[in-house]
Amino acid sequence: MTHAPDLLSSLYVFLLATFVGLEVIKRVSPLLHTPLMSLTNAISAISIVGALIITGKAETPLSTMLGMAAVTASMINVTGGYLITFRMIKMFKRKGAAK
Amino acid sequence: MNETFIPVAYLAASAAFILALKWLSSVPTAMRGVIVGCIGMTLAIGGTLLSPEIVTYQNIGIALVLGTIIGVPMALMPMTAVPQRTALSHAFGALAAALVGGAEYSLRYSSVDRFTMFALVIEVLLGSLTFSASLMAFGKLQEILPQRPITYKGQNFVNLGVLAVAMLLGAGLVMNPANTILFPIMVILAFTFGIMLIVPIGGADMPTVIALLNSYAGLSAAAMGFALDNKLLIIAGSLDGASGLILSIIMCKAMNRSFANVLFGAFGQVQTGPAGKVDAKPVKSATNEEAASILANASLVVIIPGYGMAVAQAQHKVRELHDTLTKKGVKVVFAIHPVAGRMPGHMNVLLAEADVPYDKLLEMEEANGELPEADVALVIGANDVTNPAARHDTNSPVYGMPIIDVDKAHVVMVIKRSMNPGFAGIDNELYTMDKTLMLFGDAKAVVTELVKEVAAAE
Numbered sequence: 001m002t003h004a005p006d007l008l009s010s011l012y013v014f015l016l017a018t019f020v021g022l023e024v025i026k027r028v029s030p031l032l033h034t035p036l037m038s039l040t041n042a043i044s045a046i047s048i049v050g051a052l053i054i055t056g057k058a059e060t061p062l063s064t065m066l067g068m069a070a071v072t073a074s075m076i077n078v079t080g081g082y083l084i085t086f087r088m089i090k091m092f093k094r095k096g097a098a099k
Numbered sequence: 100m101n102e103t104f105i106p107v108a109y110l111a112a113s114a115a116f117i118l119a120l121k122w123l124s125s126v127p128t129a130m131r132g133v134i135v136g137c138i139g140m141t142l143a144i145g146g147t148l149l150s151p152e153i154v155t156y157q158n159i160g161i162a163l164v165l166g167t168i169i170g171v172p173m174a175l176m177p178m179t180a181v182p183q184r185t186a187l188s189h190a191f192g193a194l195a196a197a198l199v200g201g202a203e204y205s206l207r208y209s210s211v212d213r214f215t216m217f218a219l220v221i222e223v224l225l226g227s228l229t230f231s232a233s234l235m236a237f238g239k240l241q242e243i244l245p246q247r248p249i250t251y252k253g254q255n256f257v258n259l260g261v262l263a264v265a266m267l268l269g270a271g272l273v274m275n276p277a278n279t280i281l282f283p284i285m286v287i288l289a290f291t292f293g294i295m296l297i298v299p300i301g302g303a304d305m306p307t308v309i310a311l312l313n314s315y316a317g318l319s320a321a322a323m324g325f326a327l328d329n330k331l332l333i334i335a336g337s338l339d340g341a342s343g344l345i346l347s348i349i350m351c352k353a354m355n356r357s358f359a360n361v362l363f364g365a366f367g368q369v370q371t372g373p374a375g376k377v378d379a380k381p382v383k384s385a386t387n388e389e390a391a392s393i394l395a396n397a398s399l400v401v402i403i404p405g406y407g408m409a410v411a412q413a414q415h416k417v418r419e420l421h422d423t424l425t426k427k428g429v430k431v432v433f434a435i436h437p438v439a440g441r442m443p444g445h446m447n448v449l450l451a452e453a454d455v456p457y458d459k460l461l462e463m464e465e466a467n468g469e470l471p472e473a474d475v476a477l478v479i480g481a482n483d484v485t486n487p488a489a490r491h492d493t494n495s496p497v498y499g500m501p502i503i504d505v506d507k508a509h510v511v512m513v514i515k516r517s518m519n520p521g522f523a524g525i526d527n528e529l530y531t532m533d534k535t536l537m538l539f540g541d542a543k544a545v546v547t548e549l550v551k552e553v554a555a556a557e
Contacts, residue, residue, distance in 0.1 A: 007325075009330075010325050013333050013334060014325075014337050017334040017341075021337055021338040021340070021341025022341045022345060024120045024124070025338075025345045026345060029125055030443075032123060032124075034447065035133075036443075038188070039123055040120070040317065040342040041185065043338060043339055044316055044317045047319075047320045047323055049144070050203075052144070052150075055162060056148075056150070056153025056158075057153065060206065062202070066201050066202035066205070068159075070198035070202070071159060071163060072169070073194045074166065075165070075166020075167055075170060076166045076169045076170040077192050080174040081174075082136065083171065084184070085136075088178075088451070089126075089130050089133055092126045092129070094456055094458055
């Protein structure tokens with residue numbers, strides 16, 4: 001790959017996504033800060049997309065090995081992150097609903 | 100057909116992630132948020148697996164199964180272990196980014212353009228240092244490593260020097276990507292910097308540091324998006340980056356400190372100077388019966404939980420105390436300081452796990468409105484966040500930190516193992532106040548006794 005990626009549009013996306021993130025997350029109740037952290041952690045396991053391609057392309061043994069390790073690490077966060085967030089949210093009950 | 104499906108799947112996944120975080124903002128919609136986030140990730144992974152670039156699925160299958168086998172037990176850990184688990188998952192996220200960066204570099208170093216190389220360098224630098232820093236944080240939280248900050252003269256100078264050299268090597272790589280020898284040295288230095296960054300961090304600063312590492316892990320994924328020209332990665336990574344940033348700002352504000360002070364200030368060393376010293380005044384201790392009879396006759400009790408409650412695993416007993424008192428007609432609420440515990444929201448999750456209704460968990464400002472009316476403020480394993488010195492003693496290291504105004508309640512009860520100072524390493528003048536009763540012992544044991552005595556009290 002020799003051509004430069006579309007830098008400017010990537011920067012726009014980064015800028016807008018960051019502002020959307022700041023606005024959305026500012027509204028999250030402190031009650032849910034721990035689930036917020038585990039959910040964003042699961043979402044940032046999106047690195048798995050890059051890892052899958054590198055592994056699947058299987059260009060060199062080195063890149064395949066690194067890719068496989070990266071897929072494993074991201075998949076840990078995908079399954080673990082969503083599952084624990086699910087468990088946490090399920091625990092939050094209102095008065096009367098408890099027990 | 101896949102050429103149109105993949106971008107559409109990625110676009111839908113981006114929308115799903117934003118909606119997931121939006122719906123997580125309050126409890127009634129939070130579950131919807133988790134589900135839509137899960138759908139987004141499924142779309143992203145499913146779309147990627149259809150990519151024509153993938154020629155073999157065998158290795159992918161092995162890695163996906165392996166990741167699931169490790170990931171599921173990590174999600175089933177007890178809630179008291181959530182701070183450690185979170186640190187560990189930041190380490191995995193950062194590791195993935197660094198590994199993909201390394202793999203991309205190994206394939207493309209001879210033909211990569213400068214901008215892509217710059218993104219790769221950022222991805223690998225952030226990924227490596229976040230990986231080692233998160234492992235260190237895990238070690239400290241799991242108490243494999245000493246929790247007290249370790250400092251030496253010139254520490255900040257050495258740390259920043261290591262980072263500067265790593266960044267210089269990164270700049271060298273951007274100038275000449277084919278200079279392959281620089282790459283592993285840069286990785287090693289970033290890794291070392293991550294370790295050295297956490298060495299001087301004490302337990303009280305963990306909430307801020309975990310939030311900051313959360314942010315870095317997200318930003319390394321976003322950098323990967325720049326390197327691979329993938330907008331989905333940029334969006335998901337920057338959402339995570341923004342979230343970590345906001346949380347660490349909230350944590351810093353809750354301690355009245357700056358980022359620089361948290362990272363380089365080594366808060367929590369034992370104070371040797373005169374600052375914060377209280378003359379050895381006598382403390383009043385009470386028996387559990389005395390305390391229980393005061394509690395049973397109160398009309399409003401505010402419970403202030405802290406890390407000590409988590410360590411003693413006392414949250415279920417605390418809920419029993421809440422139930423028993425409520426049955427007797429006593430109103431019980433919980434006052435949660437933003438930095439109570441070892442990560443943002445730690446106390447809320449523990450108490451929710453123990454079935455305390457979440458509308459009983461008050462934020463600091465709201466609780467401070469109630470405290471002057473409270474008959475009893477019951478402090479369970481919290482220390483620095485209740486220290487009145489934060490309001491008036493300009494010499495105290497906690498001065499200026501917003502605190503829970505425990506001292507305004509009519510009676511203060513403090514459950515504490517001993518008179519040892521908290522993580523800030525300073526005395527708490529709360530303990531020597533006339534209206535304070537100390538209940539010495541393990542939090543779980545004391546609360547168990549209190550439940551029994553309150554139930555028996557008339």
